[in-house]
Amino acid sequence: MSTSLDEARRLRVLLDLNILDTAAEERFDRITRMAARLFGVPMAFVSLVDADRLWFKSQVGFPFSETPSDKSFCLHAVQQDGMLVVCDARADERFAASPHVTGFPQVRFYAGMPIAVNGACIGTFCLVDTVAREFAEEDRAMLRDLAAVVANEVAATALQEAQARQRSSEAALRTLLEHLPDSVLLLDGAGAVVAGNPAAEALFGMDAAALSGQAAAALLGVPAERLQPEPGAGPLRLDCTVAGPGGPRQVEAALSRLEIDGRAHLVLAIHDVSARRAALEAAQAAEERRRAYFRTATHELRTPMASILGFSELLVKRDFDPATGRELLGIIHTQSTRLVDLINQMLELARLDAGGPDEQRRAVIALPALVAASVSAAATRAPERAADLAVRGADAPLAPILANPQRLQQALEQLLANALRFSQPGSAVTVAMAPAVREGRAGAMLAIRDQGIGMAPAHQARMFDAFYRAGERPDLEGHGLGLTLVREVLGAHGAAIEVASRPGAGTTVTVWLPATQDAAEGAR
The missing domain is CATH 3.30.450.40 (GAF domain)
Structure with missing residues (x-):
């Protein structure tokens, strides 16, 4: 029973x-x-x-x-x-x-x-x-x-x-592996590749046939003895740098034992951490820039504040004749204006760094119209130089760009203001526009060229640093934040900026802006 x-x-x-x-x-x-x-x-x-x-x-x-x-x-x-x-x-x-x-x-x-x-x-x-x-x-x-x-x-x-369930399970596993963003390699007991998913093929720049038989240790750039997990232990984890078609990539690898049809195999899961580590390094560098920025900012703020306090104290404690009093008040007004300008620029940088909704807002714009508005604003601020400003290539077949119009115009106005400031009245400042392809991406190029005093290589290397001012023209005022703002604005737009300059031969600042995706696809 x-x-x-x-x-x-x-x-x-x-x-x-x-x-x-x-x-x-x-x-x-x-x-x-x-x-x-x-x-x-x-x-x-x-x-x-x-x-x-x-x-x-x-x-x-x-x-x-x-x-x-x-x-x-x-x-x-x-x-x-x-x-x-x-x-x-x-x-x-x-x-x-x-x-x-x-x-x-x-x-x-x-x-x-x-x-x-x-x-x-x-x-x-x-x-x-x-x-x-x-x-x-x-x-x-x-x-x-x-x-x-x-x-x-x-x-x-x-x-x-x-068998049908097994086939379905195998198909599901294949589909999963094919769509996994991480690379997965199946190794035999000797550490040679038996199979890999499409992500692994892309990482190493090899198809399945080329990957098969490759030594996994060689692919990871590590000694073979490092790919020997202890029996009964958990996954063996490694930090490696692999050579791929796009250059070296930093990866995290995990090696585990697996038995298939009674035979020992190893499964190697590889996660590309290059972007994450690059972002971390960029964040750390940005944090260090912020600290340096605020250390310098305290000094920059102290200078006009000391002048304001000192001269105002003189006015309070002593009697001056009207002419001297007006002179002291003029100094206080100048330093107050300088202080307000400095604080405004610092706030602009802080807003850019915070990247709120207003900073992230984008619109499709035509570059010639934006350049025309920027040139007009520059001429209004320096009417004595209006005749020196010229625009070329406005009728060129330029692709539309996706941008924050206010921020991009602010950056262009700053570049124009610098060109006017460091060149003599009567010398031309031109803005040229043309279609341009950069690293396979369609876009537009604009070049702002002046015939001013130019810069030595040492000054070019530091011209975008916060509070940096070149020493050739001590008579020209500025806080050294304008070009820092330009760099941050263009960086937020995925743009590129290059500078060519020689002392006494003027400066050319070239800005490349990516076209909208639809326009870029049409250009292809």
């Missing part, structure tokens, strides 16, 4: 087969029809014994698809785990009172052989007759063979479904 644990396992196997309540299948019906003819019985069944019912996958001569399993012949057969033969049910005390004997279908003879699948009896292949009869050993052997055929059919179905 089976125990409750055996019964639980039997039911679990039956349910896992997913055969209950499925549609009739000819391959089972063919067997039951053949059995009914061979044995000369009116009824034959492929009977599956569920928890509280008999469900018939196939039946001949019986109108119902299921019956209660309580006190059934088939339940006894699976519980005794062997063939059950009842030659005359009325004479067998186990079944004499069964409703299947006393009522429909008037069972007198029953022979059932358990169907064993995966080591569990899930039901019986059985014969039923309405008259008592003997069942010879030859008949029993034939019934065993037919039950084995049924069991094979059930097992074949289970195998097909398992």
